Amino acid sequence: MFAPNSEAELAQAIGAAYAAAEPVWVHGQGSKAQSMRSVQAARSLSTRNLSGIELYSPKELIFSAQSGTKVSEIEAMLAANDQHMIAETPDFSALLGSTAPQTLGGVVAAGLSGPRRISLGATRDHVMGVRAVNGLGETIRSGGRVLKNVTGLDICKLLTGSHGTLAVMSEITMKVLPAPERRATVAIAGLDPVRAVAALAAALGSPYAVSAAAYLPAQAAARVPAVAWLQGSVTLARIEDFTPSVAYRADRLRSDLAAFGVAEILDDAASRALWAAVRDAQPLAAAPDDAIWRVSVRPSAGPRVVAALEAAFGAAGFLDWGGGLVWVAGPATDAAHAAVMAAALREGGTWQLLRGPDALRNAVAVIPPEPDAMARISARVKLAFDPKSILNPGRMRAGL
Amino acid sequence: MAHGRGKRLSRWGWEVIVQHEPKPGVLARRDAIIAGLRRLLPEDNVIGDALRLKPYETDGLSAYRQIPLAVALPETTEQVAAVMAYCHREGVRVVPRGAGTSLSGGALPLEDAVVLGLMKMSRILEIDYADRLAVVQAGVTNIGITNAVSANEFFYAPDPSSQLACMIGGNVMMNSGGAHCLRYGVTANNLLGLKLVTVEGEILEIGGAYCDAAGYDWLGLITGSEGQLAIVTEVTVRILRSPEGQRAMLAAFDSIPVAGACVDAIISSGIIPVALEFMDKPCIHACEDFAHAGYPLDAEAMLIIEVEGSVVEQDDLLSRIREICAQFNPISMKVSQSAEESLAIWKGRKGAFGAVGRISPDYLCMDGTIPTSRLPEVLGRITEMSHECGLGVANVFHAGDGNLHPLIMFDANDPESFRKAEKFGGDILKLCVDVGGCLTGEHGVGVEKRDLMTYQFNPIELNQQRRVKSAFDPQWLLNPSKVFPLEDTTPPAMAAE
Incomplete structure (x- = not known):
C-alpha cells in the first residue's frame, strides 16, 4: 500500500499506474472497505497521509482540508468555533466492523449524509471546491472557496459520491454553518409507521424549521437510551436554533401535532445523544451476520417499504429523513436483496447495500443499475476521467 | 478578442462576439430542415419566417444578437425527443431556451442552429404537500411554482431577480440563485429530479421524489451545465413551508x-x-x-x-x-x-x-463572487478602475455569500463606451479570480464570460470539462459557442477507447 505525502506524489503514483495500465484500489483509512463492491487491483493507494487543514475562515463559513484529514479533527476544529458540518456526517464504522477513523475524502467520496439531509441538504450540497487527480495522473480543480459559483461544469458534485472511480480527491473545500445554540426534540410515543410518517410530514411542513425527522419502531427505540424510556415506538422531530426560538417552536410544534398524540420534549443533551445515534444507525437491530440496506424513497412511501420487507424476510428497520430513508437489516441472501430491490423499485426509489459479505456484494447490484442510455453516458464519463479504468474499477457497478 | 475562426456578429457596426462558423450544409438545407421539424410538431410550433424569428435573436444580454435557423416549440417531452433525434440525425445544432432571460447570453442563437424553446411546456404536473415536492414542466415560471403552492403557505425558495419571467428549465440549466441563497441555497440545492432528453433524443429520468439517488450525481452535474449536456423537460423541485413571517x-x-x-x-x-x-x-x-x-x-x-x-x-x-x-x-x-x-x-x-437603467442609457451587470473577507479591498479597486476608465459603476450584491453585481454604466450608442465597459467588466471578473473567487456566482458563463474561462481554469481543467461534455454530446451539437473558449471547442476524443 502506498500513501503519498503530497498531491504531487499522488499525481505521480496515479500517472505511473496509468502508464502501467494497472488498477488501483483507492481509499482513505479503509473504514468503508466492507461496503460497496470490492476492488481487485494490483496497486493500493491511501490518501491517509494527505492530512491537514489548509484554510478555515469561520466568518466566511468555509474550510479546506486535505482529503486524508480525519473527520473528527475537522469537527473538533469547527466545534471550537461553534460551527459544524451541515449534513451531519454519519460514521458507519461500528456497522461495518471498522475501527479506522473516517477521512474527509472518504465521506465525500461515499456521499454520506446524516439526519439534517432532509432540511439543509446532503454532503454534495456543501462541497464548494475540490482538487483531485484524475485517472491520467492530471491534477484538476473544480469549484473554489466561495459559496456561490456556477463557473463551468460542476465537477465537485460529480466527484462527490463517485467512490473514487473518477478521480482521487486531494483537497476539499466545504461550507459550514454556525452550530445551533440549543436543540430540542418533539417525541410522540406509540404511533404505527403510517401514522408516524403523517406526523413527520406535518412537522416538516410546519413553519418551525424542523431540521430532522425520524421514526423508530419499538425494537429500534429500545436501543437508544435517550428514548427507550418512552417504551414503544417513537416519532421524532428536531428543532435547533437560538434558545428562545427553540423553546417557542418546540412548544408550537407539540400543540400542532396534538392530534397524533401527547408529545414529550427532549432537551438539548438528550437530543444530541438521540440524533447522533440515528445518524450512525445505532437503532438498527442488525445481527452480526445480517446485511444492511439503505433504501431511499419518497417519504410517504417509507412505511410501505417497511411493511413489504417485514413480510418478505422479517426485516428490522427504522425511518429517517421524514420517512424517505429506510434503514433495513436482514439475512445476507440473494432473496432478501431481491426483495429490497423490488420494494425500492415499486416505489420508484433507490437502494444501497451498505453491508454484506463479499460474496453477496460482488454478486448483486449494490446500487441500482442504470437504463441503457444512461449507462452509456456513465461509461463515457468514466472514461473522460479515467481512460484506462484504473481507479477503483467495479467499485460501484460491475464493469464501471 | 482574438479568434482564429468563427463568425462575427455586429449590432452597432463593430465586432462584438465570435461564434462557431455555421455549417454550410445546414444553411443550404434550411427549408428542408424546417419542413422536417414541421412533420414532428404542430404547424404553429415551428417558426421559419424572418419576422417571427426576430424575437428569438437575443436574450437578457441584448448586446449580442443572431437570428437562428429556425425555432421549434415542442409541447411534450416526446416532441422534444423527436426534435432532438431529428437534429442529431441531420447534424443540426440546438440552442435550448426558456424565457430568454439569461444575463450571460446563454440562449444566444447561432445562424445554423434550431432554437428549442420550452415555453409551451408550462404545466404543473404534480404538487405533493406531504412529501413537499412539485413536478413541473421546464417552461413553468419560477414565480409560477410559488404561486401554485402559496395558498397552502408553501414556496419554492430560489428567487432570481427575473423570477416573474424566468422559467424553471432555465433556472436548472444556469443553477440560478437569488437574494435568499444564504439561507435556502441555490437551484441545485432545491431539486430532487429531472426528466431529460439526450442529444440523441433519448428520454432519461434522474433522481425523483426521493433524496440522494445512488450512482453518479447526474442531477448535480446537469444543474448549471448551461445546455451543454442535455435538454431538461421536467423538474421535480422541493417546496418548503413558508416561515411565519x-x-x-x-x-x-x-x-x-x-x-x-x-x-x-x-x-x-x-x-x-x-x-x-x-x-x-x-x-x-x-x-x-x-x-x-x-x-x-x-x-x-x-x-x-x-x-x-x-x-x-x-x-x-x-x-x-x-x-x-x-x-x-x-x-x-x-x-x-x-x-x-x-x-x-x-x-x-x-x-x-431597473433603477440604474434610469440613470444610465445602458449598463452591463457583472456577477463575480469573492471571499467576503476581501470585500473592502475589491470594492476599493473597482472604484479605482471606474475612475481610470471614466465609466460609472453601482454595486449591489449578496453580501453574505460574496456574490458581487457591479453595474457598469455606459452608452450603447458609443462604440468606444461599450468597448471600455466590456474591458472594465472583464477586469473586475479577473480581480474576482485573483482574490480567490470566481467569474460567475449565478448568471452563468454563457457567451459573455466564455473567453475568460482560461483565466480561472488551466488547459488540463478545461479539457477535463470538455471531455465530460463530449461524453454527453460527442458532436458538440448542444448550445455551441457557450461556456468553453472558442478556440478549444473541437470535440476532444476520449484519451483511450
Whole structure:
C-alpha cells in the first residue's frame, strides 16, 4: 500500500499506474472497505497521509482540508468555533466492523449524509471546491472557496459520491454553518409507521424549521437510551436554533401535532445523544451476520417499504429523513436483496447495500443499475476521467 | 478578442462576439430542415419566417444578437425527443431556451442552429404537500411554482431577480440563485429530479421524489451545465413551508470597509439572516430615486438584512443584529415595523437594475463572487478602475455569500463606451479570480464570460470539462459557442477507447 505525502506524489503514483495500465484500489483509512463492491487491483493507494487543514475562515463559513484529514479533527476544529458540518456526517464504522477513523475524502467520496439531509441538504450540497487527480495522473480543480459559483461544469458534485472511480480527491473545500445554540426534540410515543410518517410530514411542513425527522419502531427505540424510556415506538422531530426560538417552536410544534398524540420534549443533551445515534444507525437491530440496506424513497412511501420487507424476510428497520430513508437489516441472501430491490423499485426509489459479505456484494447490484442510455453516458464519463479504468474499477457497478 | 475562426456578429457596426462558423450544409438545407421539424410538431410550433424569428435573436444580454435557423416549440417531452433525434440525425445544432432571460447570453442563437424553446411546456404536473415536492414542466415560471403552492403557505425558495419571467428549465440549466441563497441555497440545492432528453433524443429520468439517488450525481452535474449536456423537460423541485413571517432592516454606514466588517460580525455571531444585501452609494441613490424606500442618501454603504420566524423570533434576531450593527457606528438603522415597510425596503433592492437603467442609457451587470473577507479591498479597486476608465459603476450584491453585481454604466450608442465597459467588466471578473473567487456566482458563463474561462481554469481543467461534455454530446451539437473558449471547442476524443 502506498500513501503519498503530497498531491504531487499522488499525481505521480496515479500517472505511473496509468502508464502501467494497472488498477488501483483507492481509499482513505479503509473504514468503508466492507461496503460497496470490492476492488481487485494490483496497486493500493491511501490518501491517509494527505492530512491537514489548509484554510478555515469561520466568518466566511468555509474550510479546506486535505482529503486524508480525519473527520473528527475537522469537527473538533469547527466545534471550537461553534460551527459544524451541515449534513451531519454519519460514521458507519461500528456497522461495518471498522475501527479506522473516517477521512474527509472518504465521506465525500461515499456521499454520506446524516439526519439534517432532509432540511439543509446532503454532503454534495456543501462541497464548494475540490482538487483531485484524475485517472491520467492530471491534477484538476473544480469549484473554489466561495459559496456561490456556477463557473463551468460542476465537477465537485460529480466527484462527490463517485467512490473514487473518477478521480482521487486531494483537497476539499466545504461550507459550514454556525452550530445551533440549543436543540430540542418533539417525541410522540406509540404511533404505527403510517401514522408516524403523517406526523413527520406535518412537522416538516410546519413553519418551525424542523431540521430532522425520524421514526423508530419499538425494537429500534429500545436501543437508544435517550428514548427507550418512552417504551414503544417513537416519532421524532428536531428543532435547533437560538434558545428562545427553540423553546417557542418546540412548544408550537407539540400543540400542532396534538392530534397524533401527547408529545414529550427532549432537551438539548438528550437530543444530541438521540440524533447522533440515528445518524450512525445505532437503532438498527442488525445481527452480526445480517446485511444492511439503505433504501431511499419518497417519504410517504417509507412505511410501505417497511411493511413489504417485514413480510418478505422479517426485516428490522427504522425511518429517517421524514420517512424517505429506510434503514433495513436482514439475512445476507440473494432473496432478501431481491426483495429490497423490488420494494425500492415499486416505489420508484433507490437502494444501497451498505453491508454484506463479499460474496453477496460482488454478486448483486449494490446500487441500482442504470437504463441503457444512461449507462452509456456513465461509461463515457468514466472514461473522460479515467481512460484506462484504473481507479477503483467495479467499485460501484460491475464493469464501471 | 482574438479568434482564429468563427463568425462575427455586429449590432452597432463593430465586432462584438465570435461564434462557431455555421455549417454550410445546414444553411443550404434550411427549408428542408424546417419542413422536417414541421412533420414532428404542430404547424404553429415551428417558426421559419424572418419576422417571427426576430424575437428569438437575443436574450437578457441584448448586446449580442443572431437570428437562428429556425425555432421549434415542442409541447411534450416526446416532441422534444423527436426534435432532438431529428437534429442529431441531420447534424443540426440546438440552442435550448426558456424565457430568454439569461444575463450571460446563454440562449444566444447561432445562424445554423434550431432554437428549442420550452415555453409551451408550462404545466404543473404534480404538487405533493406531504412529501413537499412539485413536478413541473421546464417552461413553468419560477414565480409560477410559488404561486401554485402559496395558498397552502408553501414556496419554492430560489428567487432570481427575473423570477416573474424566468422559467424553471432555465433556472436548472444556469443553477440560478437569488437574494435568499444564504439561507435556502441555490437551484441545485432545491431539486430532487429531472426528466431529460439526450442529444440523441433519448428520454432519461434522474433522481425523483426521493433524496440522494445512488450512482453518479447526474442531477448535480446537469444543474448549471448551461445546455451543454442535455435538454431538461421536467423538474421535480422541493417546496418548503413558508416561515411565519419575515422582516427587514436597514443599516447605513459611512464607509464600505466598515459595512463589510459588520457583515463579518453578523455571520461570526452565528446568525444567518435569510438575506443580507449590500448597496454602495451610487446604487442607493439610483434605487431611492426610483423606489422612495427611505434609503439614507448620505451613506457610503447600506445593508438590507432580513430575518424570519414568528414576531417574537424576529424581534430577538433583529435586536441581536442591531446590537452588532451598533458597534460599527452606523449613520442610521431602521427596522421595518410592518410587512408594508419590509416590502418598501425590498422594492428598492429588487428594482436596483431597473433603477440604474434610469440613470444610465445602458449598463452591463457583472456577477463575480469573492471571499467576503476581501470585500473592502475589491470594492476599493473597482472604484479605482471606474475612475481610470471614466465609466460609472453601482454595486449591489449578496453580501453574505460574496456574490458581487457591479453595474457598469455606459452608452450603447458609443462604440468606444461599450468597448471600455466590456474591458472594465472583464477586469473586475479577473480581480474576482485573483482574490480567490470566481467569474460567475449565478448568471452563468454563457457567451459573455466564455473567453475568460482560461483565466480561472488551466488547459488540463478545461479539457477535463470538455471531455465530460463530449461524453454527453460527442458532436458538440448542444448550445455551441457557450461556456468553453472558442478556440478549444473541437470535440476532444476520449484519451483511450
